[in-house]
Amino acid sequence: MTTDRLKIYDYSIALVLLAITLISVSVTIVIMGILGIESYNFFQLVPVTDFLFGTQWEPFLEPKSFGVLPLITGTLIIVIGSSIIAIPSGIVIAAYLNEYASKKTRKIIKPLLEILAGIPTVVYGYFALTFITPLIRNFLPDTQVFNGLSGAIVVGIMILPMISSLCDDAFSSLPSSLKQGGYALGAMPFEVVSQVIIPAAKNRIGASVILAMSRAIGETMAVTLAAGATAKLTLNPLESIQTMTAFIVQVSLGDTQQGGAAYLTCFSVAGLLFLITFLLNIVGHKLMTQSKHGGF
Amino acid sequence: MSLSRSQKNSLFKFSCQAVTAISLLVLVVLLYHIMKEGFAYLNFDFLNHFPSRRPSRAGIKSALFGSLWIMGLTAMIAIPVGVCTALFLEEYTNRKNKWVKLVELNISNLAGVPSIVYGLLGLTVFVRFLGMDRSLIAGALTLSLLILPVIVVTTQGALRAVPDAIRYGAYALGARRYHVVFGQVLPAAIPGIMTGVILSMSRAIGESAPLIMVGALSFVAFTPESITDPFTVLPVQIYNWVGRPQEAFHGLAAAGIIVLLAVLFTFNIIAVFIREKFQRYKND
Numbered sequence: 001m002t003t004d005r006l007k008i009y010d011y012s013i014a015l016v017l018l019a020i021t022l023i024s025v026s027v028t029i030v031i032m033g034i035l036g037i038e039s040y041n042f043f044q045l046v047p048v049t050d051f052l053f054g055t056q057w058e059p060f061l062e063p064k065s066f067g068v069l070p071l072i073t074g075t076l077i078i079v080i081g082s083s084i085i086a087i088p089s090g091i092v093i094a095a096y097l098n099e100y101a102s103k104k105t106r107k108i109i110k111p112l113l114e115i116l117a118g119i120p121t122v123v124y125g126y127f128a129l130t131f132i133t134p135l136i137r138n139f140l141p142d143t144q145v146f147n148g149l150s151g152a153i154v155v156g157i158m159i160l161p162m163i164s165s166l167c168d169d170a171f172s173s174l175p176s177s178l179k180q181g182g183y184a185l186g187a188m189p190f191e192v193v194s195q196v197i198i199p200a201a202k203n204r205i206g207a208s209v210i211l212a213m214s215r216a217i218g219e220t221m222a223v224t225l226a227a228g229a230t231a232k233l234t235l236n237p238l239e240s241i242q243t244m245t246a247f248i249v250q251v252s253l254g255d256t257q258q259g260g261a262a263y264l265t266c267f268s269v270a271g272l273l274f275l276i277t278f279l280l281n282i283v284g285h286k287l288m289t290q291s292k293h294g295g296f
Numbered sequence: 297m298s299l300s301r302s303q304k305n306s307l308f309k310f311s312c313q314a315v316t317a318i319s320l321l322v323l324v325v326l327l328y329h330i331m332k333e334g335f336a337y338l339n340f341d342f343l344n345h346f347p348s349r350r351p352s353r354a355g356i357k358s359a360l361f362g363s364l365w366i367m368g369l370t371a372m373i374a375i376p377v378g379v380c381t382a383l384f385l386e387e388y389t390n391r392k393n394k395w396v397k398l399v400e401l402n403i404s405n406l407a408g409v410p411s412i413v414y415g416l417l418g419l420t421v422f423v424r425f426l427g428m429d430r431s432l433i434a435g436a437l438t439l440s441l442l443i444l445p446v447i448v449v450t451t452q453g454a455l456r457a458v459p460d461a462i463r464y465g466a467y468a469l470g471a472r473r474y475h476v477v478f479g480q481v482l483p484a485a486i487p488g489i490m491t492g493v494i495l496s497m498s499r500a501i502g503e504s505a506p507l508i509m510v511g512a513l514s515f516v517a518f519t520p521e522s523i524t525d526p527f528t529v530l531p532v533q534i535y536n537w538v539g540r541p542q543e544a545f546h547g548l549a550a551a552g553i554i555v556l557l558a559v560l561f562t563f564n565i566i567a568v569f570i571r572e573k574f575q576r577y578k579n580d
């Protein structure tokens with residue numbers, strides 16, 4: 001009899017745990033549902049092609065226009081700029097930690113990089129506005145107070161630790177026979193890094209780059225503070241721009257009335273943002289797991 | 297002129313060192329800049345005053361209390377849900393099952409969803425649909441969903457690090473699964489879980505975008521008393537101050553950042569302490 005009771009206990013606990021696990025699944029479904037439904041409502045008011053290919057973004061003032069391209073170019077400036085800063089230096093730091101640094105140096109540098117990664121994004125926004133922008137304006141006086149370059153630099157600083165730590169994992173998980181083979185042939189550390197390690201780990205380097213770019217696209221507070229709120233179709237990093245994320249914040253701060261096109265466009269922009277980051281994350285994880293299981 | 301191989305190597309080594317040094321220098325400059333700008337504003341009055349239009353009288357009390365409330369509530373919601381999810385995935389399922397794989401893929405994707413999207417989710421579901429309005433509980437629920445994937449993944453790691461011998465030993469003594477899981481595996485994994493939990497909480501404490509979405513920006517000149525009260529938090533208050541044109545508010549923002557970073561570093565030191573002192577099982 002007691003065995004039966006224990007059996008029931010056991011099953012009911014398992015069921016409760018299953019139910020709780022389903023919460024995280026439902027979060028994805030609810031996110032997709034909300035973004036899908038509200039975007040659909042938006043596209044009843046504004047044609048999809050006007051949204052995707054329009055070059056004017058003026059959701060609040062008459063005549064309203066909802067061309068998302070200016071927000072895309074704004075986001076692109078941030079992503080490209082931060083990638084130029086973070087990708088090469090992230091890989092180089094990982095190479096340094098793996099091939100040159102002593103165990104002791106490594107033990108000091110890794111936690112410091114983690115601190116850099118753990119600093120809240122609003123702090124980077126403050127840093128961009130009060131330190132980096134004045135610095136840029138020293139050299140390029142024509143730069144506007146809010147500008148894409150300053151935003152791109154801090155986002156670059158933010159994603160750098162992510163790239164360096166993922167690449168570091170990738171490099172150190174390579175079989176040591178590869179490196180030793182290189183050294184046995186008389187290669188220098190530089191040659192081992194550039195001709196053995198980087199080619200062998202290229203999939204996982206690619207994965208970390210993709211994941212970091214996805215993070216840069218979704219980054220909100222730093223770019224809202226540093227890059228401004230002027231949706232403009234430009235690739236000039238010295239002008240004030242607006243990213244997709246910054247626009248969503250702008251809408252939530254203002255008192256846009258619920259249900260109108262200006263309110264609904266928040267969801268269509270978020271939907272686009274979700275779609276882009278979702279695809280990048282899937283590709284990134286796929287590359288990552290493939291190279292973990294097959295090959296190296 | 298071409299370089300010899302060893303010259304190339306030295307050059308590369310030097311540039312590696314230079315890049316690493318520069319990135320650490322950025323950290324130093326960042327912290328120094330904040331200290332320099334904010335230190336003058338940091339005193340007991342700053343901690344004990346409410347926000348004000350006059351910089352000299354403005355303080356961070358409501359934001360500090362708001363952050364503590366949000367942290368407490370988020371921990372109470374996210375930790376049980378996250379730990380239970382991880383327990384189910386690790387201890388109750390076969391990892392090769394395709395549904396389990398799908399759930400795990402889903403969780404790793406959720407970890408990559410931009411935080412602002414969680415803000416929209418919170419705004420639509422908690423604030424509007426469930427009628428919670430701009431309250432602490434709406435903010436805490438939103439943040440809980442945001443940090444859930446991190447807690448699940450780190451807890452899974454901690455559970456995986458518990459050696460199977462403990463499970464087999466318990467089963468051999470006739471224990472049922474829930475005895476094994478809750479009586480043996482979970483207690484053994486708690487230090488590892490704690491480390492992950494504290495790290496995810498330190499992510500939550502710095503989050504501002506989703507809380508702005510659920511309405512935390514409103515001028516708050518009181519400390520919250522219940523979970524249905526409106527609120528503001530440290531990063532949102534800092535954002536508010538940075539966004540103003542007057543210099544003095546930037547100083548206040550820097551002082552707020554010092555408080556925020558102090559809270560964060562305390563969290564991280566506790567996490568490191570637990571990891572070094574109590575963790576018996578690690579998987580590297």
